[in-house]
Amino acid sequence: MDESWRKAKAVFAALSAPPVIWLAVFFLAPLAIIWGYSFGNNKSLTEIAVDGTFANYIHAIKPLYMGIIFKSFGFALITTALCLVVGFPVAIALTFASQRSKAWLLLLIMLPFWTNLLIRTYALMAVLRTEGYINLILAFFYNALSRLTALTGHPLAAFQPLELLHNNFAVVFGLVYVQLPFMVLPLYAALDRLDRSLLEASLDLGAGHLTTFARVVIPLAVPGIISGVLVTLIPSVGAYLTPDLLGGPSSQMIANVIERQFKTANDWPFGAALSFLLMYMTFLALAVQAIVSRGRRGRREA
């Protein structure tokens, strides 16, 4: 392990050249170009001059776009909070399951994650439509209730289907649906490493399950919670498909605005600036995580 590269230069070159070149040419270079464009402006339809202007970033912090960025963050935060609340008991169940049921449960949770994102979103459209399954079920119960009240001589007004699709609710519903497995896995990974005798000690000493959960399990699971929050939050902020298909005109997120700059509005420098704002926010979130986890490690060692 950890051999110096000087000892086997030929092997080192053979191992490093293909991935490094691929990464530089087909990943870093495209990103660098977009970064450059974010400081440029449109000369003509096809020509973009990179002249170090900050105009695109200034354009991006106008209230209209700031509003959309805040909205994206709002949606992502609500989604993350919901995933955490919904996913935590699932992670607990996974952690304390027998070896056999654990494998099956993991598979059950992971399987939707392996199915195509577009198909999952499409499946939700069929559930949420005005003539979708939720409204169908609601109408069934409503009509049954209406028949009951009709017996007393006061029939209810006809059922009005709820507008569940093409609004903010649908976007958050869809984001939670898509992101939930991402939250459950890191939580489970953290809980699985937890020392069970601590929980037993807490229960033996008279704390109830809820107290043990709040004062022992949650504090010990913080690293898992942080990574779960990050892997849910980052893709949610930049989600494109969910707001595009499930959202309405007022629930567009930052990714939809970026797409429009590149595909229809043809303002690449502005789109590039918005993309990089999203990148900067991603890096900021990761940096915060690194600092928090380093602080925790430092405290434990002290």
Added chain:
Amino acid sequence: MTDTPGPLEYLRRWPIRAWLVVVIVYLYAPLVTLMAFSFNASKRNIVWRGFTLDWYRAAFADQDLIVAFGNSLTIALISTVVSVALGALTALLLWRFRFPAKALLEGALGLPIVVPEICMGVAMLVFFTQVMPWPTSLAWPLNLGAIIISHISFSFSFVAIVIRGRLASFNRELEEAAKDLGAGEWRIFWDVLVPHMQPGLIAGALLAFTLSLDDFVITFFTSGPDTTTFPVKVYSMVRFSVTPEVNAASTILIVLTVALTAFALKISGGTVAAVEAGEGL
């Protein structure tokens, strides 16, 4: 004797069980209804009107859809082979050597995993229109090159993580024994390292294949009118209307994915691979 659950057997307590049932229904009900209604005789896609295979017939008769499906599989296959090769090299490099700027390289390799899809999508769009315009007149499957390259770029870091995880359990003494017995670098690589990496290679390949098959956003920006993939095609169908034909096409893809996952789990021994792949994220 009453069978009360032990203090930590949370899975046997009813609130946790009820919660699990609700979550599983939430995750599966939309997919199961989608699949069920692909066999529904009614076009309105909501009330059951009897069993039919008409929508499958329609899906198989839809030439565009078949071509898109073939494109998706081809892209996924090529992208998987290259991603596994690049990922294995990366994993071996980071596992074996100490070199200047190692931390920098590790950081750069982490980028494809954390960069928002939309940013990578537009970056690839600009790269393949401005810097390296991909000729549109190439013969199939070369015309899919831009999409394949993009898919490799975002897949191989994931593969590298999975394989590196596997290499961590490698017993270095095996390598030394092989060296003592006169094996060269190449022999050690093929006869000692590759067999040890095999479960990681399979798990990585499965991950790369699914990532490629699943991708919509990045493909959306790199595909042209003649190079649609299955998700891009379904997207354009969904934008127009919700039809049982889309249900039928989706069902085929779901069944394919489930079959692939089952196959991979079988050969890589239980859920280990799935867990490794999942935790790599």
